[in-house]
Amino acid sequence: MIIAQVIVDVPAKQVNQTFDYLVPDKFHDILEIGMRVIVPFGPRKVMGFVINITNDSKFKRLRKIIDVLDLTPVLTDEMIELGKWVAEHTLSYYITAYQAMLPQVLKAAYKKEIVRLTEDELIPELEVLFAGRDVINFDEITKANIPYRLVQKAIQAGDIYINYIVQSKATKKYITMVRPILEDYQLMEALEDLPKNAKKQRVIIEHFINQSEPLSQKELIKRYSTSYSTIKQLKQKGLIETYQQEIYRHPYDDKAFTKTYPLPLTEQQKKAIQPIKQIIHKEEHKVVLLHGVTGSGKTEIYLQAIQDVLNNGKEAIVLVPEISLTPQMVKRFKGRFGESVAVFHSALSAGEKYDEWRKIYRGEVKVVVGARSAVFAPFENIGIIIIDEEHEVTYKQEDQPRYHARDVAIERGLYHQCPVILGSATPTLESYARALKGVYQLAVLDKRTNNQAMPEVKIVDMRQELHAGNRTMFSRLLKLKIEEALKRKQQIILLLNRRGFSTFVMCRDCGQVNECPHCDIALTYHKSSHRLKCHYCSYEEPMPIVCPACQSEYIRYFGTGTERVEEALTKLIPEARIIRMDVDTTRRKGAHERLLERFRNYEADILLGTQMIAKGLDFENVTLVGVLTADSMLHLPDFRSSEKTFQLLTQVSGRAGRHELPGEVIIQTYTPEHYSIQLASQYDYVQFFNIEMRLRRQFQYPPYVFISLITVSHPDHLTAINITEEIVQYLSKHLAPQTSVLGPTPSPIMRIKDRYRYQCMIKYKKERHLKEIINMAIRPFEDQMNQDELQIIIDMQPYQFM
Numbered sequence: 001m002i003i004a005q006v007i008v009d010v011p012a013k014q015v016n017q018t019f020d021y022l023v024p025d026k027f028h029d030i031l032e033i034g035m036r037v038i039v040p041f042g043p044r045k046v047m048g049f050v051i052n053i054t055n056d057s058k059f060k061r062l063r064k065i066i067d068v069l070d071l072t073p074v075l076t077d078e079m080i081e082l083g084k085w086v087a088e089h090t091l092s093y094y095i096t097a098y099q100a101m102l103p104q105v106l107k108a109a110y111k112k113e114i115v116r117l118t119e120d121e122l123i124p125e126l127e128v129l130f131a132g133r134d135v136i137n138f139d140e141i142t143k144a145n146i147p148y149r150l151v152q153k154a155i156q157a158g159d160i161y162i163n164y165i166v167q168s169k170a171t172k173k174y175i176t177m178v179r180p181i182l183e184d185y186q187l188m189e190a191l192e193d194l195p196k197n198a199k200k201q202r203v204i205i206e207h208f209i210n211q212s213e214p215l216s217q218k219e220l221i222k223r224y225s226t227s228y229s230t231i232k233q234l235k236q237k238g239l240i241e242t243y244q245q246e247i248y249r250h251p252y253d254d255k256a257f258t259k260t261y262p263l264p265l266t267e268q269q270k271k272a273i274q275p276i277k278q279i280i281h282k283e284e285h286k287v288v289l290l291h292g293v294t295g296s297g298k299t300e301i302y303l304q305a306i307q308d309v310l311n312n313g314k315e316a317i318v319l320v321p322e323i324s325l326t327p328q329m330v331k332r333f334k335g336r337f338g339e340s341v342a343v344f345h346s347a348l349s350a351g352e353k354y355d356e357w358r359k360i361y362r363g364e365v366k367v368v369v370g371a372r373s374a375v376f377a378p379f380e381n382i383g384i385i386i387i388d389e390e391h392e393v394t395y396k397q398e399d400q401p402r403y404h405a406r407d408v409a410i411e412r413g414l415y416h417q418c419p420v421i422l423g424s425a426t427p428t429l430e431s432y433a434r435a436l437k438g439v440y441q442l443a444v445l446d447k448r449t450n451n452q453a454m455p456e457v458k459i460v461d462m463r464q465e466l467h468a469g470n471r472t473m474f475s476r477l478l479k480l481k482i483e484e485a486l487k488r489k490q491q492i493i494l495l496l497n498r499r500g501f502s503t504f505v506m507c508r509d510c511g512q513v514n515e516c517p518h519c520d521i522a523l524t525y526h527k528s529s530h531r532l533k534c535h536y537c538s539y540e541e542p543m544p545i546v547c548p549a550c551q552s553e554y555i556r557y558f559g560t561g562t563e564r565v566e567e568a569l570t571k572l573i574p575e576a577r578i579i580r581m582d583v584d585t586t587r588r589k590g591a592h593e594r595l596l597e598r599f600r601n602y603e604a605d606i607l608l609g610t611q612m613i614a615k616g617l618d619f620e621n622v623t624l625v626g627v628l629t630a631d632s633m634l635h636l637p638d639f640r641s642s643e644k645t646f647q648l649l650t651q652v653s654g655r656a657g658r659h660e661l662p663g664e665v666i667i668q669t670y671t672p673e674h675y676s677i678q679l680a681s682q683y684d685y686v687q688f689f690n691i692e693m694r695l696r697r698q699f700q701y702p703p704y705v706f707i708s709l710i711t712v713s714h715p716d717h718l719t720a721i722n723i724t725e726e727i728v729q730y731l732s733k734h735l736a737p738q739t740s741v742l743g744p745t746p747s748p749i750m751r752i753k754d755r756y757r758y759q760c761m762i763k764y765k766k767e768r769h770l771k772e773i774i775n776m777a778i779r780p781f782e783d784q785m786n787q788d789e790l791q792i793i794i795d796m797q798p799y800q801f802m
Helices: 077-090 094-100 124-130 139-143 148-156 184-193 199-210 217-223 228-236 267-282 298-311 327-340 350-361 372-376 405-416 429-437 462-467 476-487 562-572 591-600 641-653 675-681 685-699 717-734 770-786
Strands: 003-008 018-022 036-041 044-054 108-116 135-137 160-168 173-180 240-247 287-292 315-319 341-344 367-370 382-388 420-424 441-445 456-461 491-495 504-507 524-526 531-533 540-542 555-558 578-581 606-609 622-627 664-669 706-714 740-752 755-764 791-795
Touching: 003 036, 003 094, 018 036, 018 044, 044 094, 044 108, 044 160, 077 094, 077 405, 124 148, 135 139, 148 160, 173 217, 184 199, 199 217, 199 228, 217 228, 228 240, 267 287, 267 298, 267 441, 287 298, 287 429, 298 315, 298 327, 298 382, 298 420, 315 372, 315 405, 327 341, 327 367, 327 591, 341 350, 367 372, 372 405, 382 405, 405 420, 429 441, 429 685, 456 462, 456 476, 456 675, 476 491, 476 622, 476 664, 491 641, 504 524, 562 578, 562 606, 578 591, 622 641, 641 664, 641 675, 641 685, 664 675, 675 685, 706 717, 706 740, 706 770, 717 740, 717 755, 717 770, 770 791
Parallel strands: 287 420, 287 441, 315 367, 315 382, 341 367, 382 420, 456 664, 491 606, 491 622, 578 606, 622 664
Antiparallel strands: 003 018, 003 044, 036 044, 108 135, 108 160, 173 240, 504 555, 524 531, 531 540, 706 755, 706 791, 740 755
């Protein structure tokens, strides 16, 4: 008797465990650990992962596996253990952790059908729906508004039953290939028999006489200006045949990458790469923090370290923030390692991601460059993991499982006994503190590779601009510098931290602000569509002509968004050619790449955008960077707000003067005296670190303590408060006296999607049983959570507090 232990695709607390299933004889020889299977679960059929195979079970009666979806396991032994680690560390379900590791197309698609069992007449509503058919889709019941009790009655009477279908979403791409059936001499004989006017047929036969290799039907038709009917005629004559061949979807198929070679390293680079190479050759696990200023040549160190790894027959994972995964970055890795590189990011289609994943899985590539989820690349012999811009918050997953890619990378590095490199000009305080303590190894690059000076930074006090009568969003200095750069035919990057036209719309008569009816947040005006939109729940409405409260026509736009800046800039400097980059202009596939390519080709003078333009970009003609609202993040209810401001300003400043032309940066702010702005203008990370660490110690925030956050949301305001209060009381009673439990407090945005949100924050240094105690605290509310009225979100390492 062979038994499979399966994690089923049902994300619920009660079933967050393995279930035993009997393996039918026909699957004995093919079933392996890590494969996906279809199993019966209650009345349904669901997909599941085989986590173990055994000969013993404590249960006497077992149900059988229905089908096996894979020919080879989709989860390796390492991934199975890693999935358990992720689930336990993030307090998420096992199924959620395993699914996070795989491309979307490997998740199951579920469908319900209603099958007719009787020839007798059904109740009128169902009889009309079946309309002579034996099987209908369950969705038709919903669309026809037929009450479920009538369906249940028909099931109980044995007239119909529900059939559950589980399908794999995975789709492969095929092309039609053409090849000759006959030998060359036979084709030559056939050529003589062809009529003189069958010119197109003759051309194709001549092609295959000269070259017997198969050719795609599409290419054959294109090359010889022929048609499908010509190929069909030759098939009917028994001269050629067509067949389907699977191909990969290549996201960069239309791009040519020029081969590049290792650059000579500076003395600083040599000193930084030496310990990394030693760790690679010793096959040890160590974490190295590579602290290098912008333009110091961190990427070249990555490339040369990877080459060492490949020479040893091993593989490399390189993580970059989504917004930094530009064509530039792909070009550098593809140029150095060619077809050995797979690329993973959100702009790829589901099919392209699946094909890139399969290349990695089959060992056809040795390097993967990708965003957060690439940390789960199914390599089996990893020699190095690199996290570029390690300070980026996008490495933290904000949905279940709420893992941090850095933690997963370090766990995988431990398994493979390989180095993990964390690179940044502005490392997180946690990483830098660990490096100073000796937990990580520290390597420093404090000079640019070309010895070019860092851009000169000037801070403009916008309060003084207002006093001087300048009510525009551009200071006099920034306007002057833009005009000077344009005269010199140089390019400019302008950073604004908001998309949309304005942050809110207000009536000047009664003070009414148009708010989202489902969230406690003002609607944002988007000029291109002339609509007000909520960026939290996607609600939108037309821009009102009059105030909905008092009918006044005096409606005014307040705040500044990218659309509004673009309009103001066009009025101020009409000759400037502007490219706007934000979420709205980069929605379509490839838009991000096309806009950057236009800027690189000097089709625009100014690149205006949100955070996505702050990092990873390298344009030789950019000499001026302007930051329009440097303090937009400073006053958010987030203990990391100063750190994020310092990081953003330092990163965007590094976009100027990266090549021969000197650069300058203008930072506009209403709080010029703030230490994060002052020290960013001086590129003084160490001083910023020292000041911020003193404040973190004083107010007990990471890295001096750990933080966990529990967010409770419910449609009823009072219920949300009461449940949070009960959780706080339980935690306060059962956690150590030195652990702080804060709450219940309203979330900064208290209502989103008609749900009231309250938080409880736990600050601790050591809590051996924290996860168990949190689970016990929320256990009484599990039934309510299953009904979807109540949501309790646990984040063991929060980066977002809104």
